[in-house]
Amino acid sequence: MGALPNLYGTGADGVRNYEVLLADGRVVDANAHENPDLYRALKGGGTNFGIVTRFDLETHPLTSVQYTIDLYSPDDFTAINGATAAVQMAMEDDPKIGLFTNFNDGVVAVGMFYAGHAGASSPSASAFAPFHGLHPRKTGTALPTTTGTLLSLAEAMGHAQDVPGKRAISSVTTRVSHDLYDRVYQCWTQLRATLPVGCVLHYTIQPMGTAGVQAGRNRGGNIMGLEAAPQCWWVLTGEWSRDAGVDVDAAAHRAVRTMSEMVEALARTGGVFLDFQCMNFAGAGQKVLASYGAENVRRMRAVADKYHPEGVWQVLQFGGFLLRDSV
Structure with a gap:
């Protein structure tokens, strides 16, 4: 959340592309045209879907x-x-x-x-x-x-x-x-x-x-x-x-x-x-992902199952705002 959030939205909204390392070792791009479901889930969904190795941000004209x-x-x-x-x-x-x-x-x-x-x-x-x-x-x-x-x-x-x-x-x-x-x-x-x-x-x-x-x-x-x-x-x-x-x-x-x-x-x-x-x-004990609404939790779970069906990121990460803790 920037100083002027009403102009451009949140920081996540400004990401044009994510480069993501998936659990199976593949490196893919996630944007509006490639893997759009993963792209949307990464815009606020935390570390539940892969390791982001690069992201490209939308820029705006410099203003005073x-x-x-x-x-x-x-x-x-x-x-x-x-x-x-x-x-x-x-x-x-x-x-x-x-x-x-x-x-x-x-x-x-x-x-x-x-x-x-x-x-x-x-x-x-x-x-x-x-x-x-x-x-x-x-x-x-x-x-x-x-x-x-x-x-x-x-x-x-x-x-x-x-x-x-x-x-x-x-x-x-x-x-x-x-x-x-x-x-x-x-x-x-x-x-x-x-x-x-x-x-x-x-x-x-x-x-x-x-x-x-x-x-x-x-x-x-x-x-x-x-x-x-x-x-x-x-x-x-x-x-x-x-x-x-x-x-x-x-x-x-x-x-x-x-x-x-x-x-x-x-x-x-x-x-x-x-x-x-x-x-x-948010504090570590808060249910952040659940606060996004039941339909968005369902969407995130579907993306997680699609891109790492074995649940690697839920098993290997010690903590964070993870889908395993969203209920």
Whole structure:
């Protein structure tokens, strides 16, 4: 999922061809014309079908991107969540908008991205008006407003950790809902209070719009079963010291699982839950492939049986999001 997912869809959607080593030793191409069933299954299906030795990506004309990351006080969570939902809905009319909202200890970081040059009178000025207006109080800027490229954005957001720590993640997908966002925040503040010292629990709201899902369909489709609707791919993250003991490890993992379960329960109660789980953001114990829907699981199993009837990849791989664990 890139910074501007509504323009071109997911990274998997941009693959034009896979070169794949099959279980019987053959090397084949998988694309829209050769082995198209394998091609579709690889676009989101993980390591269940072969060893990808090469992939060719679709490219696009280089475009400028205006980006900034502003910081807000969590005390303004209701206004921040309202602005997040408003910008998400604006994406439905303008796929050049990109956004993330991250709630962390003592600060909310909001990343705002817009494809193309964006001056004071540009579309981006109105797109992010809910944040620039009289709603939440900005407390600082982590990344000043810059006009660059996706590469310069990635470089600006990248940071080295002097002391690598431990990390656990989980993912949930929901529809856009200001009410849900507020309820999640309230549950998060209660859960954080139970964590050991040095353990941080934070979460990110990452929007995907209808245009992003449709962009994938326009590029031949994928196996992920995405619903063409404005939605949020939640990333729930726990981070703690590498030197922490097993008791802290257990508490951190438990907090991430609990957070994931709470978001899902709140979304189900509010009628805004979606089954999809993004593999990149999912925890090891989540049933990612099953979240693609029963029909797509059937398709993946058919492809796996066709290209390695002995189930080599299910037997020889220690773990991962495998079809053997999809039920």
